[in-house]
Amino acid sequence: MTVTRALDRFGFPVRWAIDFRRARHAFGQVTSALSPADRIGLDAARLLLDGDARGAVDLLAGRPTESFRDLVNLATAYELLGDGAAGKAFDAARAVDGDRLAALAARRTTREANLVLPFPVTTGGMRVQVDLARALVDFGYEVTVVQVRGDDARDVPGADAFRDVVAVSGHPELTDRLRASPAALTVVGCWVDYLPALRAGNSAVVGFSGGEPTLNESDGFDEDFLAYRLDAHRLPVGLMTCSRFIQDIYRDVFGRVSDYVPAAIDDRAFDTGPRPADRPFRVLLMAWDGIGDKGLAFAVPALENLRRRGLDLEIVWITPHAPEVFVDLDCELHVDPPRARLFEVLRSCHALVYPPLVDGLGLPPVEAMAAGVPVVVTESGGSAEFAAPEVNCVVVEKCSVAAIEHAVERLYRDPALARELADGGRREAERYRPSRSRSRLRQVLAADRPIVCTDIA
Incomplete structure (x- = not known):
């Protein structure tokens, strides 16, 4: 008996369409339960990640809130603008959860990271993702690779340099795995996995794309899928890419700012x-x-x-x-x-x-x-x-x-x-050349990042 793989136009197994539908359904359940105030708070966090402190203040200032997330982000926005109101806002956030505020501040010095690898390594673009993880190791990070929709990452050359390589069976397990991780940085290789990474709640989340097929174009996708893709990119996730083409899509399609790090070839x-x-x-x-x-x-x-x-x-x-x-x-x-x-x-x-x-x-x-x-x-x-x-x-x-x-x-x-x-x-x-790519990546990682809280339900 010959078994023929059922693949879609991107080379993805058709069974992944079921995984994507489940992810879209879960995304809708979470986002539809958000209050108007939560939506405003998450929008403000996204603006901060994109460098728009004034926009964040315009959304958050003058609104009575006891939200730790919103108080932290308002304080950060004021601080970036050089406004003396930052101290009062930080005091208010400290009164709500001082330990959490200290943990957020400590993110900027922690040298542990996760890479959420969305597909098998043989899938297009995943080699760039694995190279990014290797670069983080070379920079002194302890890196855990968490693979979704595949289980071959442990077989890549040099995998023993990673702290751990694990495969998870779906988004609930992904969230649980990340929640238990001490890492302060989680790099996510596909936008479908942004929400479960954010829900783990204990690290900064950065989306990294080298040209994942469902980002390259919009033709052939139904309106519901395109709305899902847009909403996922409006989440408070930092963005990074090795493609100017994708950087333009981030800007023109999703209204987002991203860091460019050129891909490295061998x-x-x-x-x-x-x-x-x-x-x-x-x-x-x-x-x-x-x-x-x-x-x-x-x-x-x-x-x-x-x-x-x-x-x-x-x-x-x-x-x-x-x-x-x-x-x-x-x-x-x-x-x-x-x-x-x-x-x-x-x-x-x-x-x-x-x-x-x-x-x-x-x-x-x-x-x-x-x-x-x-x-x-x-x-x-x-x-x-x-x-x-x-x-x-x-x-x-x-x-x-x-x-x-x-x-x-x-x-x-x-x-x-x-x-x-x-x-x-x-x-x-x-x-x-790897030396040039890594130099740019080092610059991006070394940038003085503001304290941003991205808590989501």
């Missing part, structure tokens, strides 16, 4: 080696054909057309899973190769074609640039992060076999253009 991508012979012209694909949005339905026919026209072209395919659509493709196939082998294969190629329909960032083109391999990439949103057309890559329209075919033929017939783009790509890839 230093091994920059290793140099002997270049391949001029022919055959080896074109690399790096994606799985089980996800339609990856665009292989347009790239493969383009490359096959070139071969039929007589170009001495060889297709090389790196995929995280065995092929499901192009199972008979005449190619050099590598299924989930070790990272060291992946870079060897990359350096053996003359070009990378990366054709997604939509993508939050996409590291394969940046890795190819680092290796000195010319890149053909589609206008996928996230490619604007690194793509300078005709300077460091060739940019083509989405969903166009003809455009990909033409771009690859240009590189095939014009070695000078290929060398020029390779040189530009190497310069661009330097921005993504």
Whole structure:
């Protein structure tokens, strides 16, 4: 008996739709029970996290309250504005719960953190999340990785450096696990998990996205889902991303401010080696054909057309899973190769074609640039992060076999253009060296964060 995985357009198991529906239902139950005063208080906390102290004061000042959360946040807002009323407000919060106020202040010096990993490590973008956890360890944090909807994080290289790696079966267990944690910082990799992390109530929550599929676009989602997504991003959660494309979405779609920390690519991508012979012209694909949005339905026919026209072209395919659509493709196939082998294969190629329909960032083109391999990439949103057309890559329209075919033929017939783009790509890839990414992350973590209380029911 052959078992076929049921996947949605993003490559997510269809069963996760049930998990998302449960999360949406629970979200509605919690938020519908909030009083008008609680909604105002949470809005003020969000404004503080986004740096709008004046907006927080406008919401909270003059309202009689005994809410610890609102008193703390009003005091913080006054303090940021240099208003002498801050001391009185802090005294009022201390009178309600002095121990809690001291614990909030201590968050800024505690070196323990959680990473809530939302999906299996093999899912797109999760490698960036795990790299973030490793960086926190290198900065001296004790990191616990809590994985939702997967249980493979304990198998990633270097997992023994984490304080603990645990898998939880759902949001109630996630909240309980975080509530029992001593960590003062919880980084959450998917917005669906923001509310259960906030409800744990004992750490600052930061959402971190590198292009999670349900953020990349709004087409194809019903109004209820889009409202849920919007409301989740109006929660008092700090935001951080490694994608300028996602940063724009945070700002333009959700009205939020976020910190930008560039993704880091493996230093091994920059290793140099002997270049391949001029022919055959080896074109690399790096994606799985089980996800339609990856665009292989347009790239493969383009490359096959070139071969039929007589170009001495060889297709090389790196995929995280065995092929499901192009199972008979005449190619050099590598299924989930070790990272060291992946870079060897990359350096053996003359070009990378990366054709997604939509993508939050996409590291394969940046890795190819680092290796000195010319890149053909589609206008996928996230490619604007690194793509300078005709300077460091060739940019083509989405969903166009003809455009990909033409771009690859240009590189095939014009070695000078290929060398020029390779040189530009190497310069661009330097921005993504781990040392630079970590320097920026260190700046973000070291920023003098105000005391913000994000208590929610």
